[in-house]
Amino acid sequence: MSAEAILTMNGSNEDYLSLSQVRGRYVFSYELSKMTWFKVGGPAEVLFKPKDTEDLISFFKQKPSDLAITVLGAGSNVLVRDQGIKGCVIKLGSGFSDITFNAKEVIAGAGCLDRTVVMECAAQGLSGLEFLVGIPGTIGGAVYMNAGAYGHEIKDYLNWVEVVSLDGILTRFQSSELSMEYRKGNLPKGAVVVRASFILNEKKPAQIMQSINAYLQQREDSQPVRGRTGGSTFKNPADQSAWKLIDDAGCRGLTINDAQVSTKHCNFLLNLDAAKASELEQLGENVRQAVKEQTGIELEWEIIRLGE
Ligand SMILES: Cc1cc2nc3c(=O)[nH]c(=O)nc-3n(C[C@H](O)[C@H](O)[C@H](O)COP(=O)(O)OP(=O)(O)OC[C@H]3O[C@@H](n4cnc5c(N)ncnc54)[C@H](O)[C@@H]3O)c2cc1C
Structure with missing residues (x-):
């Protein structure tokens, strides 16, 4: 069966599941904004939650060769674009x-x-x-x-x-x-x-607990840990701090609607409420441009941008 055939089987997906002998779960048109730290992103055409490693192996062995595969963990380092992700998104759950x-x-x-x-x-x-x-x-x-x-x-x-x-x-x-x-x-x-x-x-x-508590406190003091964010947006260029370059380029607190460069740690982007993925991505690009104009340095995205 081709990937296209699977993905157009809305309404009769259960039939496909029983045929495929996969023990995990498929969810069609799953809204990925529910699963990403930024709380943005369109749907996965299909989300697959394998039951365990054997189930994942079996899925891969049977899947159509043209089915696009994306794997997500906790979604804390990704920006899923507004049109979502084509093909199958794999999410490892309790079996892992x-x-x-x-x-x-x-x-x-x-x-x-x-x-x-x-x-x-x-x-x-x-x-x-x-x-x-x-x-x-x-x-x-x-x-x-x-x-x-x-x-x-x-x-x-x-x-x-x-x-x-x-x-x-x-x-x-x-x-x-x-x-x-x-x-x-x-x-x-x-x-x-x-x-x-x-x-x-x-x-x-x-x-060990002492170090753990010290690390947690350090983060609390310096990062918007409770925000809708994807962590560090850009990699640190050699011998430089991305946040310092961003700050020096005047980008701290910059916004596009509800997308904001964090005022607490300016290598973090925030979704203040209803930002779109496109606004967060555009804001990131504006930051890259500002840093490039000021220093000649091209910041490289650390956040993985996925989808359409
Ligand atoms: C508040 C905050 C603070 C952060 N601080 C740090 C930090 O100090 N240091 C740091 O390194 N990162 C930090 N991050 C970023 C992020 O948490 C890490 O990169 C984390 O390791 C990503 O794990 P994840 O499961 O959320 O992966 P996801 O964000 O879901 O995915 C990230 C990438 O990993 C791939 N991936 C996920 N799971 C698998 C798998 N099982 N097999 C193959 N590929 C997989 C995905 O395809 C994607 O390309 C921070 C993020 C936030 C929101």
């Missing part, structure tokens, strides 16, 4: 949320929230991932983005990662096989992270 410990190793499902993993590690007396505590994403997103903060990055602790390729092959990569760099996991194209292993250090839980 196991956390297991083996001495100094923690293995976490890609659907786990970073914060949950950090807290469980703290309870086990395992230290290293505390820097993730205020990053509101999933382990899958963190590995894909090589998330980092306060001088630490995922790659410093990653042991291995398991991914499923678009043709349904499960592969384990040792961290040393990936050339992870600043905000780039450099995974094979289209690979969906399903599990990751980290090697941590032993420490007293109370000491």
Whole structure:
């Protein structure tokens, strides 16, 4: 069956599900604004929530070759455009949320929230991932983005990662096989992270909690953590801070309707209420232009822009 055939089966999707032998759930025309931190974005033609890794593998093996695939974690680093995403958006849920410990190793499902993993590690007396505590994403997103903060990055602790390729092959990569760099996991194209292993250090839980609380306080003081945002909008150019360049270019507080450059941390864009994705994106482009005119530096988007 072609992708087009599947996506035009509105009303009879259940028939397709029973035929396909996939145990997960499809939701057609799912409004992605419900799932992204910016609270903007049009619909996914179809959202697929696989039951577990085997289900995801089975889906990939049976899917039409022309079906476009996009994977989302917690949607905390993406700007989904207003016309939505064509094809299938995959969201990993509770079947990808196991956390297991083996001495100094923690293995976490890609659907786990970073914060949950950090807290469980703290309870086990395992230290290293505390820097993730205020990053509101999933382990899958963190590995894909090589998330980092306060001088630490995922790659410093990653042991291995398991991914499923678009043709349904499960592969384990040792961290040393990936050339992870600043905000780039450099995974094979289209690979969906399903599990990751980290090697941590032993420490007293109370000491770990102290660092966690300090990181949380630091964020609270410097970032609009409760806003509708996508985190850092632009990557820091070598030896420069994006926020400083943006501030110096006079962009702090700039708005287009309800899209605003945060006054608290000007590398964050905010949806104050009813901003459209197009307004947030245009505001970002205006910031890039202002910084370029002032300094000659071209800021690179860190936020992943998806869709039409
Ligand atoms: C308030 C706030 C603060 C933030 N602070 C930081 C920070 O300090 N440091 C930092 O690095 N980031 C930060 N971020 C950005 C963001 O939280 C991280 O990049 C996070 O790791 C993204 O995870 P996610 O699950 O939300 O991914 P999403 O935003 O859903 O997706 C991001 C990218 O990862 C891909 N992806 C997601 N899951 C998978 C998977 N299972 N397999 C393959 N690809 C996948 C998506 O396709 C997309 O390209 C912040 C964001 C916010 C809103």
